[in-house]
Amino acid sequence: MNKEKQLFTISVYTENNIGLLNRISAIFQRRHINIESLNISPSEIEGVAKFTIVVNMTEENVKKIIGQIEKQVEVIKAYYHNDEETIYQISGLFKIKSKLLFEEPQIQNIVKESNARIVTVNKDFFVLEKSGKKEEVVALYNQLSVFGIMQYTRSGRVAITKEEMKISELLETYNN
Amino acid sequence: METQTIKNQEKAANVTERISGSEAIVRCLIAEDVKIIYGYPGGAIMPVYDELYKYQDKIHHVLTRHEQGATHSAQGFARISGKVGVAIATSGPGATNLVTGLADAQIDSTPMVCITGQVPSHLLGSDAFQETDIVGISTPVTKWNCQVTRAADIPAALAKAFYIARSGRPGPVLVDITKDAQFEEFDFCYEKCTKVRSYVPIPKTVAGSLEAAAKLINAAKKPLIVWGQGVVLSVAETQFKAFVEKAGIPAAWTILGASALPTSHNLNVGMLGMHGNYAPNKLTNECDVLIAIGMRFDDRVTGKLDEYARQAKVIHFEIDPAEIDKNVKTDVAVLGDAKATLEAILPLINTNSHKEWHQQFKDLYEIEYEKVIKGDLYPTKEGLTMGEVIKEINIQSKGDAAIVTDVGQHQMIACRYAEFNKTKSNITSGGLGTMGFGLPAAIGAKMAAPDREVVSISGDGGYQMTIQELGTIFQQKAAVKIVVLNNDFLGMVRQWQQLFFEKRYASTEMVNPNFVAIAEGYYIKAKKVTKREELAGAVKEMMESKEAYFLEVCVEKEGNVFPMVPSGASVSEIRLA
Numbered sequence: 186m187n188k189e190k191q192l193f194t195i196s197v198y199t200e201n202n203i204g205l206l207n208r209i210s211a212i213f214q215r216r217h218i219n220i221e222s223l224n225i226s227p228s229e230i231e232g233v234a235k236f237t238i239v240v241n242m243t244e245e246n247v248k249k250i251i252g253q254i255e256k257q258v259e260v261i262k263a264y265y266h267n268d269e270e271t272i273y274q275i276s277g278l279f280k281i282k283s284k285l286l287f288e289e290p291q292i293q294n295i296v297k298e299s300n301a302r303i304v305t306v307n308k309d310f311f312v313l314e315k316s317g318k319k320e321e322v323v324a325l326y327n328q329l330s331v332f333g334i335m336q337y338t339r340s341g342r343v344a345i346t347k348e349e350m351k352i353s354e355l356l357e358t359y360n361n
Numbered sequence: 362m363e364t365q366t367i368k369n370q371e372k373a374a375n376v377t378e379r380i381s382g383s384e385a386i387v388r389c390l391i392a393e394d395v396k397i398i399y400g401y402p403g404g405a406i407m408p409v410y411d412e413l414y415k416y417q418d419k420i421h422h423v424l425t426r427h428e429q430g431a432t433h434s435a436q437g438f439a440r441i442s443g444k445v446g447v448a449i450a451t452s453g454p455g456a457t458n459l460v461t462g463l464a465d466a467q468i469d470s471t472p473m474v475c476i477t478g479q480v481p482s483h484l485l486g487s488d489a490f491q492e493t494d495i496v497g498i499s500t501p502v503t504k505w506n507c508q509v510t511r512a513a514d515i516p517a518a519l520a521k522a523f524y525i526a527r528s529g530r531p532g533p534v535l536v537d538i539t540k541d542a543q544f545e546e547f548d549f550c551y552e553k554c555t556k557v558r559s560y561v562p563i564p565k566t567v568a569g570s571l572e573a574a575a576k577l578i579n580a581a582k583k584p585l586i587v588w589g590q591g592v593v594l595s596v597a598e599t600q601f602k603a604f605v606e607k608a609g610i611p612a613a614w615t616i617l618g619a620s621a622l623p624t625s626h627n628l629n630v631g632m633l634g635m636h637g638n639y640a641p642n643k644l645t646n647e648c649d650v651l652i653a654i655g656m657r658f659d660d661r662v663t664g665k666l667d668e669y670a671r672q673a674k675v676i677h678f679e680i681d682p683a684e685i686d687k688n689v690k691t692d693v694a695v696l697g698d699a700k701a702t703l704e705a706i707l708p709l710i711n712t713n714s715h716k717e718w719h720q721q722f723k724d725l726y727e728i729e730y731e732k733v734i735k736g737d738l739y740p741t742k743e744g745l746t747m748g749e750v751i752k753e754i755n756i757q758s759k760g761d762a763a764i765v766t767d768v769g770q771h772q773m774i775a776c777r778y779a780e781f782n783k784t785k786s787n788i789t790s791g792g793l794g795t796m797g798f799g800l801p802a803a804i805g806a807k808m809a810a811p812d813r814e815v816v817s818i819s820g821d822g823g824y825q826m827t828i829q830e831l832g833t834i835f836q837q838k839a840a841v842k843i844v845v846l847n848n849d850f851l852g853m854v855r856q857w858q859q860l861f862f863e864k865r866y867a868s869t870e871m872v873n874p875n876f877v878a879i880a881e882g883y884y885i886k887a888k889k890v891t892k893r894e895e896l897a898g899a900v901k902e903m904m905e906s907k908e909a910y911f912l913e914v915c916v917e918k919e920g921n922v923f924p925m926v927p928s929g930a931s932v933s934e935i936r937l938a
Binding site: 199200202203204207208211215248249252253255256258259260261356359360 | 497500501504505506507525557559560561681682683684685686687
């Protein structure tokens with residue numbers, strides 16, 4: 186097993202309960218593991234929530250963490266994958282002064298080349314949205330920051346795995 | 362006939378009835394067959410106490426002198442009976458005082474349900490009087506917890522709480538119930554919980570793992586069994602004994618596993634870990650197959666992990682998948698409930714005796730006996746030893762007593778030397794090491810098993826952490842035998858200061874009160890022993906007493922517990938002096 190630290194995407198299917206976020210984040214906090222990003226959303230199964238957690242750690246330790254997560258009563262199943270095994274995206278939002286769009290024509294090129302999308306424009310500001318790998322969003326940030334950004338925010342990673350996560354079948358066996 | 366009665370009762374319980382949330386709480390407890398609960402009243406839980414008043418012929422509420430005492434009593438109750446212990450407290454400080462007991466029960470896998478009152482739901486988050494976020498606080502130290510703000514949710518929450526607490530690897534659960542939910546009326550109906558969708562209490566045994574384990578065991582020349590509380594929790598004592606005897610394998614225990622196999626059994630080779638026996642520690646690093654059953658390779662058992670049983674193939678019988686490979690890499694994991702897996706593996710095991718290997722344990726025992734045990738149990742020097750007190754208790758109890766210990770030197774000595782004939786006889790705070798656990802835990806144990814002799818053994822330090830529970834003993838007329846081994850020191854810390862901090866005794870010497878007078882202040886018969894010739898008679902008098910009895914034994918001030926695996930050292934570096 187690889188003893189080097191690397192990025193892992195942990196996918197956790199859970200019941201949708203108050204307090205579970207606290208319970209899951211405590212598992213990382215207690216072991217002094219920094220969560221790189223965290224996203225919680227509904228999953229493909231009705232009533233089942235999905236946590237997508239990105240961590241930088243060894244495979245040996247991520248396995249132990251999966252064990253601790255699955256031990257929680259309201260966790261249905263947890264999986265871990267490396268970047269090659271997943272298709273993943275983040276999203277970044279940039280709020281920029283509208284007048285820059287006219288004063289700095291380069292910005293239009295940057296927007297075009299980066300495949301960013303203009304979400305809204307008004308006389309004071311416009312908002313850009315860029316989805317992709319974290320590096321791409323960061324690259325756009327670096328390009329735009331020289332002109333001045335009013336607000337910038339980045340989402341946590343969302344990920345889909347290449348292999349099947351047999352969660353529906355698992356739930357089926359639990360229900361029977 | 363019996364099934365029919367149960368069915369009728371269940372039917373009766375399913376008929377709805379309009380009652381308050383607080384009455385529902387009590388009715389849920391009755392439905393879960395709870396007869397004794399431990400607790401302390403206060404504002405946010407008063408409606409429940411009002412109902413307990415009405416139902417006092419069905420549920421006996423024990424007023425402890427502190428909420429921590431309530432949790433430890435519930436733990437003692439659970440540990441001796443195998444049933445779920447119940448503790449109840451008010452919001453705020455009442456709830457936070459439960460935290461130590463919850464943490465203790467979590468790490469020692471003790472089934473416990475704690476119910477706390479909470480401020481009314483419209484005041485949640487407003488910093489109301491006695492409001493505290495007990496669900497947030499208790500999350501890391503509970504197997505499950507939840508907050509209830511509607512009366513209608515109470516039955517399902519409590520049903521789930523009891524199910525989760527007792528099933529699989531047991532643990533503590535906390536249910537926080539707002540005061541308005543306690544007052545609210547609703548149509549009550551109780552259904553026991555038998556399943557939670559996302560929760561697998563007992564994992565499936567992986568196909569082939571039993572065969573693989575049996576193959577390793579049958580081929581082993583020097584196998585060693587290390588067992589823990591899992592054997593007790595799954596009520597697998599009979600299956601375990603059959604397995605040990607058929608395979609003829611020496612078996613050693615963690616302190617929570619103690620008493621699952623009688624001390625006198627010829628294959629019981631003693632205690633593992635930091636203050637365990639010489640032979641099992643030494644030979645852990647010589648065995649060729651290590652068979653772990655219901656234990657979790659705690660650092661106090663393994664010492665330095667890099668040098669723990671590296672030469673051995675490891676088989677791990679375990680109910681909690683998260684324990685597999687957590688500390689020690691396993692060659693064969695046998696998942697499941699120990700009772701079922703031990704029963705299933707028995708026919709696959711060859712009869713064996715491992716005589717030569719067993720002789721190695723006997724030889725090392727002789728060395729430990731000469732260098733440590735003889736001096737502990739049959740001292741010739743003037744000061745009384747802790748060991749000789751335990752020996753006297755053994756003589757009087759004939760090994761039938763339940764020994765409840767606190768934490769420290771006396772605990773290690775008691776675990777090392779107490780003789781156990783019956784299972785569930787060693788009740789102690791193992792994982793958390795909670796000083797103050799012993800006295801209240803002994804109350805719970807005595808009330809759960811009134812026919813058993815229950816001896817609480819504490820040091821002078823831990824005893825004073827929950828000494829107020831003498832009031833509970835007096836009020837409940839609980840016939841607990843209380844022994845304090847007094848060396849006027851926090852002995853274990855002092856021992857470490859002597860060995861590892863060049864005898865700088867920082868804040869370990871205790872100037873103690875008149876313990877006999879304190880016990881007598883609670884109307885408990887009490888005696889103090891300072892000389893060897895008084896000891897046997899005093900222990901006899903204590904054990905023959907029909908009521909609670911307090912015995913203080915003044916032992917040598919600077920006695921040390923040996924053998925010892927120094928912190929961070931390998932088990933094979935165990936020191937005899």
